[in-house]
Amino acid sequence: MRLGLTLLCLLLMAQVAAAQVTGIAVERSLAGQLRLHVGDTVRLGAAPDSMGRLAVVSAIYEPRPDPAEIAKGERHIRMHLPDLAAMLGSADRVDRFGVGLEPGVPPDSAVAMLNRAAFGYRAYSSRAIASESSQTFVVVSRFHRAIAVITIVASAVFLLCIMLLKVEERRTDAAVMRFVGVSGRTIFAALLLEAALIATVGSAVGIVLAWIAGMVTNAYYQRFFDTALIFSRITPEIVLFGVALSLVLGVLAGGAAAWRLVRTRPMVLWGRG
Amino acid sequence: MSALAWGVKSLARRPLRTALSLAGIAVAAAMLLDMVMLSGGIDQSFAQLLLSRGYQIRLSPKGTLPFDTEASLSGTSAILATLRHDPAIEAAGAVLGASLYGRTRDSLITVFGYGIQPEAQALYQVTAGKDLVPEDTVGILLSDPAARVLGAGVGDSISLLGRLDPQVAVAGVGRRLVVRGMVHFVYDYRGQPSVATVLAAMQRLAHDGIQDRASLVVVKVRDNQAVERVAAGLRQRFPRLEVNSVADLVGHFRERLVYFRQLSYILGSMSLVVTVLLIATLLTITVNERLGEIATLRAIGVSRATIVRQVFAEGTALILLGATLGILLGLVTARYLDAILTSFPGLPATFSFFVPRADTLSRAGLVLVLTGAVAGLYPAWLAARAPIAATLRAEAT
Numbered sequence: 001m002r003l004g005l006t007l008l009c010l011l012l013m014a015q016v017a018a019a020q021v022t023g024i025a026v027e028r029s030l031a032g033q034l035r036l037h038v039g040d041t042v043r044l045g046a047a048p049d050s051m052g053r054l055a056v057v058s059a060i061y062e063p064r065p066d067p068a069e070i071a072k073g074e075r076h077i078r079m080h081l082p083d084l085a086a087m088l089g090s091a092d093r094v095d096r097f098g099v100g101l102e103p104g105v106p107p108d109s110a111v112a113m114l115n116r117a118a119f120g121y122r123a124y125s126s127r128a129i130a131s132e133s134s135q136t137f138v139v140v141s142r143f144h145r146a147i148a149v150i151t152i153v154a155s156a157v158f159l160l161c162i163m164l165l166k167v168e169e170r171r172t173d174a175a176v177m178r179f180v181g182v183s184g185r186t187i188f189a190a191l192l193l194e195a196a197l198i199a200t201v202g203s204a205v206g207i208v209l210a211w212i213a214g215m216v217t218n219a220y221y222q223r224f225f226d227t228a229l230i231f232s233r234i235t236p237e238i239v240l241f242g243v244a245l246s247l248v249l250g251v252l253a254g255g256a257a258a259w260r261l262v263r264t265r266p267m268v269l270w271g272r273g
Numbered sequence: 274m275s276a277l278a279w280g281v282k283s284l285a286r287r288p289l290r291t292a293l294s295l296a297g298i299a300v301a302a303a304m305l306l307d308m309v310m311l312s313g314g315i316d317q318s319f320a321q322l323l324l325s326r327g328y329q330i331r332l333s334p335k336g337t338l339p340f341d342t343e344a345s346l347s348g349t350s351a352i353l354a355t356l357r358h359d360p361a362i363e364a365a366g367a368v369l370g371a372s373l374y375g376r377t378r379d380s381l382i383t384v385f386g387y388g389i390q391p392e393a394q395a396l397y398q399v400t401a402g403k404d405l406v407p408e409d410t411v412g413i414l415l416s417d418p419a420a421r422v423l424g425a426g427v428g429d430s431i432s433l434l435g436r437l438d439p440q441v442a443v444a445g446v447g448r449r450l451v452v453r454g455m456v457h458f459v460y461d462y463r464g465q466p467s468v469a470t471v472l473a474a475m476q477r478l479a480h481d482g483i484q485d486r487a488s489l490v491v492v493k494v495r496d497n498q499a500v501e502r503v504a505a506g507l508r509q510r511f512p513r514l515e516v517n518s519v520a521d522l523v524g525h526f527r528e529r530l531v532y533f534r535q536l537s538y539i540l541g542s543m544s545l546v547v548t549v550l551l552i553a554t555l556l557t558i559t560v561n562e563r564l565g566e567i568a569t570l571r572a573i574g575v576s577r578a579t580i581v582r583q584v585f586a587e588g589t590a591l592i593l594l595g596a597t598l599g600i601l602l603g604l605v606t607a608r609y610l611d612a613i614l615t616s617f618p619g620l621p622a623t624f625s626f627f628v629p630r631a632d633t634l635s636r637a638g639l640v641l642v643l644t645g646a647v648a649g650l651y652p653a654w655l656a657a658r659a660p661i662a663a664t665l666r667a668e669a670t
Contacts (some may be wrong), residue, residue, distance in 0.1 A: 046344070047334065047513070071529045086580060142613045147540065150606060154300040160294040165558050168290070224531075257379045 022083040023058035029226050030075035044077075046088050053087050055079070066201045068133060070225040099123075156249050159199075163253035166198065167191055167261055174261050175269035184262035191261065193255020194246065203246040210234055210242070280586035283559070294555045295595045301548040302599020302641055307607050307627065308541035309637045311360040312534050314461050314628035319526050322621055323519045325459050326395040328364075329500045330492035330507065331522065338450045338491045338525055340370055340460075346514065349472075349487040355510070356492060361503050363495045366393025367472055367487035374433040375423045375468070376447075377476050384466045386433070387458070388475025388487070395491040397469060402427035402454030410474045413450035419466035433468070435478035446478055453653045463622040511513030533626070534613075545644050548595075552588055552648035560652045561582060567656050568664035577657045585646065592645030596638055603637075604629060 026036055036042065045051035063069075063076065085091050101110055107125040114123035119157070120122050124132075174187050214232035221231045261269070284291040303464065332352065334344040346352065349367045356365035369388035374381040387396055392403040397414065405412045413433070415425060425431045429452050436445030458467050470478070472487065480486055494503045504518040517525070527534065560567070567580055607627035616625045 019455060073528065082289060139613060139617050143617075146610055146613055147536075149642065150300065150304055151540075154297065154304060154544075157293060157297040157300055158551060161290070161297050164290055164293060165554060169558060191641075192496075212599060221532075247531065 013050035021054040022079060024055045024083075025059040025061050025078040027076045028062050030077065031057070033075065036060070044087060053083075055083075057081045065227050065229040067137060067229055070227050070229065072141070152245065156245075159202075159246065159249045160253040163195055163198070163250060164257045167195070167254060167257035171261065171264075171269045175266045176228065185264050187257075188258045188262045191258035192255050195258070197252050198254075199247050199250025200243075201244055203243045203248070206242060206246065207234075207239055277586045277590055279583050280588075280590040283583075283587050284590055287559075290555070291591070294591060295598060297551045298548055298592065298595025299598035299602055301544040301551070302596045302637075305541050305544040305548070305641065306600055306603030306634070306637045307610060308537040308544065309633050310603075310607055310627040310629060310642075311610075312537040312541070313630070313633055314626050315530050315533060316523050316527060317628050317630070318625045320519055320523050322459060323522055323622055325623075328366075328395040328490075328491040328493045329497070329519050330494065331517050332490040332507065333488070333509065333517070334459035335513055335515050337576045338522070339516060340518070344625055345369065345488050346490065347486055349485050349490065350515070352490055352511065356490065356507075356552035358504075358553075361495055361499055361506075362488065362492055364393040364493040365490060366395065367490050368394075368396065369472055369475045369479060369486060370488045371435065371475060373468070373478060374434040374437060375586035376420070376434060377422075377424060381434065381437075382466065384419050384423070384433075384468050385461075386435075386475055386478065387467060387469040388472040388479070389469050390472050393491070393493070394469075395493075395506075396460065397456035397458045400457050402452070402456050405453055405469070405615055407451070407471060410471055411448075412453040412470070413448055414454050414456045414469040415452055416456060416461060416465065416467045418461075418464045419450075419468050419481075420455060423467045427452050427454060433470075433478060436480075443452060444464075448474065448478060450474070452479075459623060460621045462619050483648050508663075544569040548592075549648045550640065552591055552645055553651055555591070556584060556588055556649055557655060559587065560656045564659050564664050565667075567659050568661045569623065571659070571661045572665060580656050581653045584656050584667050585649045586650075588645045589642070592641055596641045600634065600638070 021041060024042070026034075031037070034042075038057050038060060040057045042055050042057065043051045044053045044055050062077070081094070085093065099110070099114075101107060107127070111125050111128075112122045170191065174191075177187055178184070211234060214234050217232040218230060222228065275287075331339045332346070333339045334342070334346055337344050346367075353365055353367060356362050367388075367390055371386045371388070373386040374383050375384050376382075388404070389396060391407050391409075397416075399414070400417075404607065405414060413431065415423065420426060423431055430449055432447060432449050432454065434447045456469065458465070458469075461467050476486060492503075492507070494500050500518050502521070503520070504516050505517045507514075570580065571577070609627055611627040615622075615624060
């Protein structure tokens with residue numbers, strides 16, 4: 001059972017009789033913090049003035065990565081329920097029960113039945129708990145989406161601007177091509193192709209950059225929070241979306257700029273109009 | 274013509290290009306402003322929240338933060354007596370939090386109960402009716418959400434139950450209390466139904482025979498400058514309690530929301546990079562297009578410094594216009610982003626992630642202007658070193 005309360009642990013160097021102590025499992029990070037090893041004896045209590053219970057570290061465990069826990073910085077130990085109840089002086093009391101249903105029993109009807117049976121507790125299905133406890137991540141996800149929209153708008157404007165500048169830089173080239181008889185349509189197609197190429201190469205570079213940034217992000221936060229959770233994941237859908245958006249915007253921007261260019265008189269493009 | 278006016282005129286020659294550049298800078302500036310507001314807003318908003326009633330120190334069970342666990346303090350009266358004898362302390366009050374049930378016609382409503390000492394409370398502001406007085410063990414205060422779910426108002430009586438035992442399906446204790454007033458609890462999340470009674474009444478409702486317990490003790494220090502010194506003294510005097518000043522609590526809170534601070538730094542930096550790239554690209558292309566014009570100006574005696582000043586002025590004009598638009602856009606997007614983040618479950622309703630402050634706005638503005646100056650360095654260098662004769666010859670052919 002996980003002890004949610006902050007437990008105050010004091011390492012005892014003295015040996016104590018094994019019969020007097022209980023076994024506990026200590027979270028790896030807490031064991032590292034307190035330099036505990038299997039077989040060490042610790043003193044436990046629910047308050048600083050009641051540290052009377054001795055316990056032997058019988059296991060060190062790696063907790064399952066939980067995004068809800070990482071920022072709290074809480075440390076946990078696990079012990080047998082009767083030991084914890086005895087330590088807290090609240091025998092036969094628990095925070096919650098887990099109930100496994102027989103196959104085929106609908107969780108919602110079991111929940112309704114339990115809630116009708118008595119008051120003083122509330123039954124929830126696993127799905128309801130997951131939905132409730134994931135609210136924080138729903139909010140974070142909404143925030144990320146909003147930031148992503150702003151970033152996409154900024155990128156789109158940046159791309160439009162760069163494409164416009166890139167095409168306008170070719171004014172003299174376009175004028176010379178027109179003077180030697182190249183048609184406006186050919187110039188337009190060439191500039192459009194160039195824009196598509198730039199967008200494609202830019203997308204490829206962007207994917208590589210995103211991949212590196214994702215790796216750095218994961219490495220940094222996994223180390224920062226001492227967890228195996230994955231913080232940044234680049235999925236094929238994200239890559240596809242990024243490339244498609246970049247291509248569409250690049251071609252549109254390049255096309256619009258090229259259209260303006262081919263409609264301008266060659267002498268004006270040459271700077272003599 | 275001044276350099277800035279020259280810059281504005283130069284930008285006006287290419288309206289589409291300038292408009293797109295301004296849009297890009299505005300979005301980047303808005304993002305930067307939002308991120309600057311986010312990085313400092315969390316701390317400021319939380320500190321304001323904690324200091325809203327003027328209490329600068331909290332004492333809680335060792336190893337816990339206020340209301341972070343269900344752990345409680347014992348021997349509260351002795352702690353309070355010691356604190357109230359300290360000449361540096363103006364006021365000290367205990368708070369006990371507990372989950373209670375309000376009885377309506379045919380059902381029980383879960384509410385959160387605060388046991389407070391009216392003479393030293395840091396939790397609420399009275400919005401209607403009267404506050405409790407220390408001896409009032411039959412009075413109760415309600416938040417608006419609690420009044421709604423209980424269907425009660427000032428002057429009504431309500432039944433509160435505590436210590437429900439699911440095995441025998443009865444409450445350990447029940448009390449009928451009279452609503453004295455409506456209050457706004459500063460730490461409640463949106464829609465939280467909360468009630469407050471005097472501490473003794475809440476202790477009887479929440480704890481079975483174990484009196485004199487509290488969730489935390491709040492302390493108001495006479496001199497704001499002495500808060501950290503008093504907190505250090507209390508840590509020595511009460512080694513078995515957790516003593517946190519507002520600065521300590523802000524520090525703990527900052528650790529929990531470190532992700533948002535770091536995200537704000539990363540996104541703010543990226544916004545600056547985008548702004549630099551955009552301005553540098555635009556100015557470089559503009560300078561390249563106008564090399565002939567620049568060479569002509571140099572040929573008729575205009576100094577290199579004047580040319581560089583003009584390029585810088587164009588960058589400055591761009592950044593000033595873009596930043597002005599960006600600040601307006603940033604304030605709007607900040608409200609939108611704040612509405613998203615403040616919907617975090619359990620967050621106090623009065624908390625804000627994005628806090629616009631004069632120093633934040635001016636800092637973001639200064640950073641943007643510096644960014645514009647940095648972005649103008651390369652094009653300015655390009656303009657200054659343009660060979661006069663070769664450029665004029667190339668222009669003539």
